[in-house]
Amino acid sequence: MTAELVLQIVLTVAAGLVGVGLFGALSQQTIVMVMMGLELVLNGVLLAGGAAWYFLAPELPDTQVLVVVALVVMAVEMAMGFAVTVAFYRARQLDMIDMASDLRG
Amino acid sequence: MLSDLSGWAIAAVAALGVLSVAAGVAVFVVDSMARATFALLASFLAVAGILLALDLVYLAVVTALMMTIEMAIMAVFMIMFMMNPAGLMPMTMVHNAKGSAVTGAGAFVVLVVGIWTIDWPTRDASRPADSTRQLGEAIMGSHMLVMLVIGIGLFTTILAGTVLATSRGRYDRFGADLTAKRPDDPVPGGLPR
Incomplete structure (x- = not known):
């Protein structure tokens, strides 16, 4: 099997993760489920970054560094998402984004 | 150029790829919030397995360890805040499902068209030890x-x-x-x- 074909298959899997995650982040009503959708999108970024390093530029560390950045973004998103969820719940006893639509702005 | 991954590694990457997407879909299909969390964990672990097959040992281990702990914390938050943590009754809590599905599928199609039409460069450089x-x-x-x-x-x-x-x-x-x-x-x- 050629390297290009394997790369394309792995990137297709990553695109699938991005698509499913995007659907989840846009369609879910509970805040934590929206965060899970965003995590799935970033999961696809991890996979695509790893594949790009292995198949396209293994002599350069750049794509590995990109994967590290994606991991950090996941951690920050998780921490801030939970902090906002707790703050929301404490202030208004709500856990769904539709109930906070007055914050749109 | 032929891939230098072994046949077993390619089979593992394919199987883990299917598993990661299937688990990702399961996150938004199962009724229980706790099950959704663990489906997401399965998706992350499958991606960590693919990274392992691609020689990215450190990133694979970091992904697996970080996501296991993160999903354990997420399960606690799920059970704290969500109204149906155990999935004892069927429920869906979605808005604009059709528009979201169209957007997700559209993003997937655009990416896949790009992935399969780009003439990817071939690699001549050496792999680091x-x-x-x-x-x-x-x-x-x-x-x-x-x-x-x-x-x-x-x-x-x-x-x-x-x-x-x-x-x-x-x-x-x-x-x-x-x-x-x-x-x-x-x-x-x-x-x-």
Whole structure:
């Protein structure tokens, strides 16, 4: 099997993760489920970054560094998402984004 | 050029790829919030397995360890906040499902068309003996700026998380119109506005 074909298959899997995650982040009503959708999108970024390093530029560390950045973004998103969820719940006893639509702005 | 992955590695990558997407779909299909969390964990572990097959040992281990702990914390939050944590009754809590599905499928189609029509470059360069060493030397050398920004970002996250977690905001300290001369703190000596 050629390297290009394997790369394309792995990137297709990553695109699938991005698509499913995007659907989840846009369609879910509970805040934590929206965060899970965003995590799935970033999961696809991890996979695509790893594949790009292995198949396209293994002599350069750049794509590995990109994967590290994606991991950090996941951690920050998780921490801030939970902090906002707790703050929301404490202030208004709500856990769904539709109930906070007055914050749109 | 032929891939230098062995047949077993390619089979593992394909199987784990199917598993990761299937688990990702399961996150939004299962009724129980706890099950959704563990489906997401399965998706992350499958991606970590693919990274392992691609020689990225350090990143694979970090992904697996970080996501296992993260999903364990997420399961606790799910059970704390969600109304149907055990999935005892069927429920869906979605809005604009059709538009979201169209957007997700559209993004997937655009990416796949790009992936299968681009003429990908072939690689002539040599592979490093140790990918972990390559990453470590990069973040402590040529890519140190990335590491500095990450450090500041994580520190800011700690501060912002603490600010959001405190139950007493400025209105509690300085009154509804924020005109109090001294903050009303349980322990005196807090910073002025």
